[in-house]
Amino acid sequence: MKIKNIFRYLVVAVLAVQLTSCTSTEVEQKFDKTPTERLDAQKSELQEALLTSPEGWKAVYFTDDKQLGGFTHLFKFTSDGKVEMASDFNLASTTKSTSEYEIQLGSTVSLVFTTKNKIHLLSDSNPLTAPNAALQGKGYLGDFQFLYYGEENGELIFKANRSNGDGTSKEIRFVKATAQDWTDLPKNIDMIANVVGSSSRPLFRLFETNDGTTKHQFDFAFTPKTRFSTSNSIETGSTAVNNMGIGYTPTGIVVSPAVEVKGQKLTNFVYNAVDGSFTATGTDGVSAVIKYSDKPLLLTDDYKILLPGKPYAWFGFYIDDYTVDASTNSTLFFTELDKINAMLPQGQEIASVQLYLNHSLGNFIYYTFVGRAAIFHYVDVVEDAAGKKVILKHKSWNGNATAAAPNFLASFDKYLTDANGIYVKKENFRLVYTNTVYTFTSSSSPFRMTTWKLN
Amino acid sequence: MKLLNTYKKIALFVGVLTLAACAHEDQPSESQLNFNQPAKTELDKWIDANYVAPYNINAQYKWNQNTVDNSRYLFPPTINKVQPALEIVKQIWLMSYATIGGADFVKKIAPREIVLVGGVNSNSNGTRTLGIAEGGQRITLFEVDNINKSNRAIVSEFIHTIQHEYIHILNQTKPFDEQAWGKITPSGYTATWHLETTQASRELGYITSYARSNVVEDFAETASIILISTKAEYAAILAGISSPKARADIQRKEAIVVQYFKDTFNMDFYALRDEAEKNTTYVINN
Numbered sequence: 041m042k043i044k045n046i047f048r049y050l051v052v053a054v055l056a057v058q059l060t061s062c063t064s065t066e067v068e069q070k071f072d073k074t075p076t077e078r079l080d081a082q083k084s085e086l087q088e089a090l091l092t093s094p095e096g097w098k099a100v101y102f103t104d105d106k107q108l109g110g111f112t113h114l115f116k117f118t119s120d121g122k123v124e125m126a127s128d129f130n131l132a133s134t135t136k137s138t139s140e141y142e143i144q145l146g147s148t149v150s151l152v153f154t155t156k157n158k159i160h161l162l163s164d165s166n167p168l169t170a171p172n173a174a175l176q177g178k179g180y181l182g183d184f185q186f187l188y189y190g191e192e193n194g195e196l197i198f199k200a201n202r203s204n205g206d207g208t209s210k211e212i213r214f215v216k217a218t219a220q221d222w223t224d225l226p227k228n229i230d231m232i233a234n235v236v237g238s239s240s241r242p243l244f245r246l247f248e249t250n251d252g253t254t255k256h257q258f259d260f261a262f263t264p265k266t267r268f269s270t271s272n273s274i275e276t277g278s279t280a281v282n283n284m285g286i287g288y289t290p291t292g293i294v295v296s297p298a299v300e301v302k303g304q305k306l307t308n309f310v311y312n313a314v315d316g317s318f319t320a321t322g323t324d325g326v327s328a329v330i331k332y333s334d335k336p337l338l339l340t341d342d343y344k345i346l347l348p349g350k351p352y353a354w355f356g357f358y359i360d361d362y363t364v365d366a367s368t369n370s371t372l373f374f375t376e377l378d379k380i381n382a383m384l385p386q387g388q389e390i391a392s393v394q395l396y397l398n399h400s401l402g403n404f405i406y407y408t409f410v411g412r413a414a415i416f417h418y419v420d421v422v423e424d425a426a427g428k429k430v431i432l433k434h435k436s437w438n439g440n441a442t443a444a445a446p447n448f449l450a451s452f453d454k455y456l457t458d459a460n461g462i463y464v465k466k467e468n469f470r471l472v473y474t475n476t477v478y479t480f481t482s483s484s485s486p487f488r489m490t491t492w493k494l495n
Numbered sequence: 496m497k498l499l500n501t502y503k504k505i506a507l508f509v510g511v512l513t514l515a516a517c518a519h520e521d522q523p524s525e526s527q528l529n530f531n532q533p534a535k536t537e538l539d540k541w542i543d544a545n546y547v548a549p550y551n552i553n554a555q556y557k558w559n560q561n562t563v564d565n566s567r568y569l570f571p572p573t574i575n576k577v578q579p580a581l582e583i584v585k586q587i588w589l590m591s592y593a594t595i596g597g598a599d600f601v602k603k604i605a606p607r608e609i610v611l612v613g614g615v616n617s618n619s620n621g622t623r624t625l626g627i628a629e630g631g632q633r634i635t636l637f638e639v640d641n642i643n644k645s646n647r648a649i650v651s652e653f654i655h656t657i658q659h660e661y662i663h664i665l666n667q668t669k670p671f672d673e674q675a676w677g678k679i680t681p682s683g684y685t686a687t688w689h690l691e692t693t694q695a696s697r698e699l700g701y702i703t704s705y706a707r708s709n710v711v712e713d714f715a716e717t718a719s720i721i722l723i724s725t726k727a728e729y730a731a732i733l734a735g736i737s738s739p740k741a742r743a744d745i746q747r748k749e750a751i752v753v754q755y756f757k758d759t760f761n762m763d764f765y766a767l768r769d770e771a772e773k774n775t776t777y778v779i780n781n
Contacts, residue, residue, distance in 0.1 A: 050506065120534065152558055155572065163569065
């Protein structure tokens with residue numbers, strides 16, 4: 041019966057195979073369609089979505105908001121593979137031009153701008169157009185192959201194919217554009233000067249957040265080429281920073297990353313032409329503002345070196361020496377120097393402006409010239425302890441108490457003898473020589489002079 | 496044995512069932528892949544007529560991340576620069592070789608693909624890569640957006656790139672005697688060639704500074720400089736070298752180039768140069 045047993049087992053085995061062999065061929069379908077069909081569907085979904093907005097799409101592209109700002113792009117797609125584009129990269133790029141696009145299928149569906157247009161300006165590795173030395177050969181780190189991540193509230197969500205150095209890749213949102221967006225695009229360029237700041241505005245700028253009850257202050261420095269601003273807390277003991285990439289809008293700026301105040305994310309700042317400020321407003325009194333100030337952000341006791349009873353101190357600005365190169369001299373200061381020269385006769389010009397305090401002759405501003413005798417403006421030094429500044433109060437010109445100010449000096453001199461006082465700051469930089477550098481700033485106008493302490 | 500017979504029958508039945516069980520599978524339906532061809536523009540048709548059909552060379556100007564170095568910041572060319580660039584390539588390179596090497600020469604030994612890139616390809620040492628030849632199959636030409644047919648300096652640089660890269664393609668197909676070449680000026684090769692001046696390099700027996708990067712580039716530079724220069728211009732280059740040894744070294748390299756073209760492709764290198772010059776003049780004047 042041995043062979044019979046073998047047959048029995050064989051039959052059982054074959055039957056078992058028979059029963060199981062066809063049960064697992066059907067894989068459980070998680071989706072109704074095959075991957076190919078789904079990719080194709082996504083491809084046509086994107087193609088159709090691109091064509092749905094009659095005035096095209098707008099995207100503010102922040103390529104890397106840790107070091108660069110945002111660039112507004114407008115796109116209008118047509119079904120024949122053409123795209124009209126304009127951007128606020130520069131004034132020339134606000135004029136629209138046509139190129140080609142494709143919806144490509146790779147690991148996922150992506151929108152690719154296949155021939156050159158405005159968006160490629162961000163990927164130009166030409167060293168001549170690099171935004172800074174660190175980005176040499178990398179342009180603005182831009183991409184023009186955008187991976188499609190679907191639609192949300194009528195906005196198309198993409199991510200750049202090119203990832204940042206840290207492995208993340210930047211999200212780009214296409215929002216529906218309006219006809220107004222196209223006509224207003226050049227206004228973004230006009231906004232640049234307002235963010236850069238004007239020499240006619242006060243000298244100091246700050247960034248201030250307000251959570252409804254407390255305010256926090258930061259300094260504010262902006263680099264136009266990278267469209268990036270840096271802000272460090274000016275509060276003692278605080279190391280808070282608020283660095284932002286900035287994009288321009290017709291009415292102000294849009295920032296990334298968002299400024300977070302009391303859990304609210306602020307991104308849109310509105311420009312106020314009256315005082316030059318940019319304000320982002322949230323709810324419940326939350327706001328953030330970039331604004332000007334005549335008052336230095338940090339007041340020091342450096343002014344005390346000028347006060348009566350202190351040792352003799354001598355400061356000097358020289359037109360033909362390194363003091364003239366200091367970036368701390370303001371535009372208004374140079375304008376006023378030019379005014380003096382314009383009013384002086386041919387062959388004469390201002391050579392230096394010096395301050396003598398607690399000198400044996402008294403306190404005086406000492407003007408020297410090429411081609412004419414020096415002029416003494418004697419002053420009294422009055423302390424404004426609350427405002428941490430000093431007022432140089434007129435006493436006499438060349439010792440003559442009734443003499444009027446020389447007409448060519450009157451305009452310049454009134455900034456140093458500002459009735460509201462001047463701020464004095466011992467700077468932490470040197471101008472070639474080892475002498476300490478002091479700046480004198482009018483407290484009511486953007487006038488700042490840089491000097492060496494000469495004794 | 497009756498039971499065994501029954502088993503045999505069952506076994507047979509089951510066997511038939513097993514064979515038949517999967518026979519009714521679905522027949523493959525039509526492909527799910529979308530193989531519709533994209534609509535061709537006028538430019539695409541021009542490329543078909545002037546490159547694909549006669550030479551079996553594809554000229555790719557639309558961005559394709561798979562044919563470029565994605566670690567670089569590059570971008571595709573402006574569309575109206577594509578045809579002028581390809582016209583220059585065709586006139587000066589394809590037609591010159593066709594005339595001298597025979598109509599089928601470039602059809603046999605040619606890159607199968609020319610990739611055009613609009614922007615600059617910057618290197619970390621501050622130099623720019625103007626062209627790349629890969630595996631005898633593909634030439635990538637950069638800075639196509641700068642093409643201006645009426646500017647002789649730009650056209651010359653662009654042609655220099657093409658000639659240089661095509662020499663690479665020829666070398667990648669049929670190697671030259673690298674050892675013999677390397678013995679002529681063995682000591683002057685340097686990775687920091689970009690810090691050298693052309694004149695100083697010529698005094699050492701190299702036609703350009705880039706030629707000093709390695710033997711392969713030296714060959715391509717020597718051949719391409721001769722090709723883009725007129726006979727008189729090349730003679731002037733040699734005459735400008737004060738070291739008799741350097742001049743002799745360059746001439747020895749020239750002899751290897753000429754011999755290489757003669758032995759490998761049965762081509763008169765000087766006739767090729769004259770033809771290229773004729774075509775260059777034609778491009779600049781038209």
